[in-house]
Amino acid sequence: MSAVTGLSFRDSGKLGLLLLISPLLLWLSLFILLPHVDLVMISLRERVAAREYAFSWSNYTAFFTEPLYWRTFMRTAVMSILATALTLLIAFPVAFYIAKMVRGRFKALLFVLCLIPFWVSELVRTYGWMILLRETGIFSGLLQWLGWVDQPVEMLYNDVAIMVGLVYTSMLFMVVPLVTTLEGLDDSLIEAAYDLGGSHFRVIWDVVIPHAMPGIVSGCIVVFMLTLGNYLTPTLLGGKDSLWFTEQIYTQFITRFNWEQGSAFGMLLLILSSFIVWAGLKLSRQSFTRVMT
Amino acid sequence: MQAQSSLKEMDLECRGVTKTFGDFTAVEDISFAIPRGSFFSILGPSGCGKTTLLRMLAGFQSPDSGDILIKGRSVLNTPPNRRPVNMVFQHLALFPNMTVAENVAYGLKRRNVDKHEIKTRVADMLSRVGLPDAGGKQVSQLSGGQKQRIAIARCLVLNPDVLLLDEPLGALDLKLREQMKVELKQLQEKFAATFIYITHDQSEALVMSDQVAVMNHGRFEQVGTPQALYYEPATRFVAGFVGESNRWQASISARDERGFRLQTEAGLSMQADREIGDKSASQNDWGVGKSLELFLRPESISVAPGHQALGTENAYQGHVESVLFDGARSQLLVRIEGALDLLNVSLPQTAEFRSIRKGDSVSVGWSSAQVQCYEV
Ligand SMILES: Nc1ncnc2c1ncn2[C@@H]1O[C@H](COP(=O)(O)OP(=O)(O)OP(=O)(O)O)[C@@H](O)[C@H]1O
Numbered sequence A: 001m002s003a004v005t006g007l008s009f010r011d012s013g014k015l016g017l018l019l020l021i022s023p024l025l026l027w028l029s030l031f032i033l034l035p036h037v038d039l040v041m042i043s044l045r046e047r048v049a050a051r052e053y054a055f056s057w058s059n060y061t062a063f064f065t066e067p068l069y070w071r072t073f074m075r076t077a078v079m080s081i082l083a084t085a086l087t088l089l090i091a092f093p094v095a096f097y098i099a100k101m102v103r104g105r106f107k108a109l110l111f112v113l114c115l116i117p118f119w120v121s122e123l124v125r126t127y128g129w130m131i132l133l134r135e136t137g138i139f140s141g142l143l144q145w146l147g148w149v150d151q152p153v154e155m156l157y158n159d160v161a162i163m164v165g166l167v168y169t170s171m172l173f174m175v176v177p178l179v180t181t182l183e184g185l186d187d188s189l190i191e192a193a194y195d196l197g198g199s200h201f202r203v204i205w206d207v208v209i210p211h212a213m214p215g216i217v218s219g220c221i222v223v224f225m226l227t228l229g230n231y232l233t234p235t236l237l238g239g240k241d242s243l244w245f246t247e248q249i250y251t252q253f254i255t256r257f258n259w260e261q262g263s264a265f266g267m268l269l270l271i272l273s274s275f276i277v278w279a280g281l282k283l284s285r286q287s288f289t290r291v292m293t
Numbered sequence B: 001m002q003a004q005s006s007l008k009e010m011d012l013e014c015r016g017v018t019k020t021f022g023d024f025t026a027v028e029d030i031s032f033a034i035p036r037g038s039f040f041s042i043l044g045p046s047g048c049g050k051t052t053l054l055r056m057l058a059g060f061q062s063p064d065s066g067d068i069l070i071k072g073r074s075v076l077n078t079p080p081n082r083r084p085v086n087m088v089f090q091h092l093a094l095f096p097n098m099t100v101a102e103n104v105a106y107g108l109k110r111r112n113v114d115k116h117e118i119k120t121r122v123a124d125m126l127s128r129v130g131l132p133d134a135g136g137k138q139v140s141q142l143s144g145g146q147k148q149r150i151a152i153a154r155c156l157v158l159n160p161d162v163l164l165l166d167e168p169l170g171a172l173d174l175k176l177r178e179q180m181k182v183e184l185k186q187l188q189e190k191f192a193a194t195f196i197y198i199t200h201d202q203s204e205a206l207v208m209s210d211q212v213a214v215m216n217h218g219r220f221e222q223v224g225t226p227q228a229l230y231y232e233p234a235t236r237f238v239a240g241f242v243g244e245s246n247r248w249q250a251s252i253s254a255r256d257e258r259g260f261r262l263q264t265e266a267g268l269s270m271q272a273d274r275e276i277g278d279k280s281a282s283q284n285d286w287g288v289g290k291s292l293e294l295f296l297r298p299e300s301i302s303v304a305p306g307h308q309a310l311g312t313e314n315a316y317q318g319h320v321e322s323v324l325f326d327g328a329r330s331q332l333l334v335r336i337e338g339a340l341d342l343l344n345v346s347l348p349q350t351a352e353f354r355s356i357r358k359g360d361s362v363s364v365g366w367s368s369a370q371v372q373c374y375e376v
């Protein structure tokens, strides 16, 4: 009894705070911290005999000594960056058009048009591209009908197909943050820059892009993460040779039952994505909190 | 020859400019010319088309018909970034991602002016608008009045032929607005630039301008000096919009060579001169029974305590209904015997009115030349 009354007001305030953030802490530790700690532990051991493990760096050294692994790794990173850049290039004019050029009902319609592909599952969406691009597909047929080629062409299972699929999948996640930030841009700023003698390019460069920067960076982070961690699209559109790093992880875990190697790959992917996001933020001089709020 | 040379001195000229949005005519057949170095205001109620007109001058909208000339040359086909006019926006539109100096330098950079020259011109401009040390500051660190001056400096540094200002004082508080009014006028005189200033605040327009255009429903009702607008409003709208007035609905009960005998609906009878007020209608055609609207300025009413002969054509007895004290702009509300509505009378700043109270009896009167009559 005395212990309870002895609690000062300050202490009870702290207790309240603790109660408030405990769901957050629970969520963080249970679903994020715990699996990753486990991942690190598994990745740092080696099976010496059945059910017998010892500490070892071998899973990590295997990554650096086996060219296929780190080449796939680098390829995934470069392709993801490229896909992010392409998505940004395509999404920016679209977002600008939606945010600044159209009003009312047409605006809502365009937004829904961007959203519609996401009403079906990624599998179906990707399958749609396969129908278009495969050897007996619509594009191939069209080219033959036009007489531009005289035999069926296979447009699937190459890097371009992967890229098309990735960009298509990522569009919405770039358009939404861009539209949101661009809508906050005062039209009179654009007009003022134009009035002071800026060309179209200068107005976009000096006024629109600086204003949209938080949206650009947050869109890029989301798209990059999604692309880097994407499994379905590269596998389906790229076929056996897609060489996507998530595939390697999948193979280790599921095909080879090599959880140790898979965990190491998982950790490496995490480090890679964190590093690239960090570098991107540094380059664009944005802070993570500003971008994500 | 005469017309040629006078045309050259005009910085800006509009000829029959019209703009419609669908069925709605926002600007209708507006023509005017502004001489170099003058301060021209466009005064009008909200929604009358002021911004639309200004945006056409700046080039953000193009007129459906008519022509816009700057220094005698049509600019209809010149995009806004190459027109020799600059605009100060209602909410100033300073670039938040640039410093004050970068804001001022922006236009010069776009004109590929040499770096050193930009630096000296920006510093010079900042000191001329009274903010020599503000260059390195962020826009968000400036006060409202300072932002105002930077927005103007950003345009003036380019030596535009015409500077357009769209209600630039609208966002400021009253005190600052009074101060900026004077500063703006001084800036304009210092730079000898042509200003076109939009406002719905008549005091801003009257204080600063050489010429004022009163706009209503997309048309210019009257263009003239502030004095002309105030003392000789050409239309009923101008008489009602510019300055304060006592207003009456009235009809003509008799007429002679000098003027009209008028009977207001509120029961007041008065004499008014001919050729005062309405310029659009021919007053000679006005016959007995015609309905008019009358305007009378509070300060053109003579007032004296008690019963006195004022010697004006129109003289009445009444008593004070209330005293509205507001320093130099104090007014009396006087109820004239036998009339229904109250009369606004400026309170003379003399000793005998110091002690005037509600209920005191007063004599009021005004000359027949002070009553402005307009057709309804
Ligand atoms: N782009 C547009 N499309 C349709 N109607 C418009 C457009 N721009 C202006 N209008 C209409 O034209 C009229 C005049 O607008 P404008 O902005 O010129 O008024 P204003 O005199 O500047 O008013 P305020 O003092 O409130 O700024 C308004 O009734 C407005 O609804």
Ligand SMILES: [Mg+2]
Pocket (backbone or CB within 6 Å): B050, B051, B052
């Ligand atoms: Mg306006």
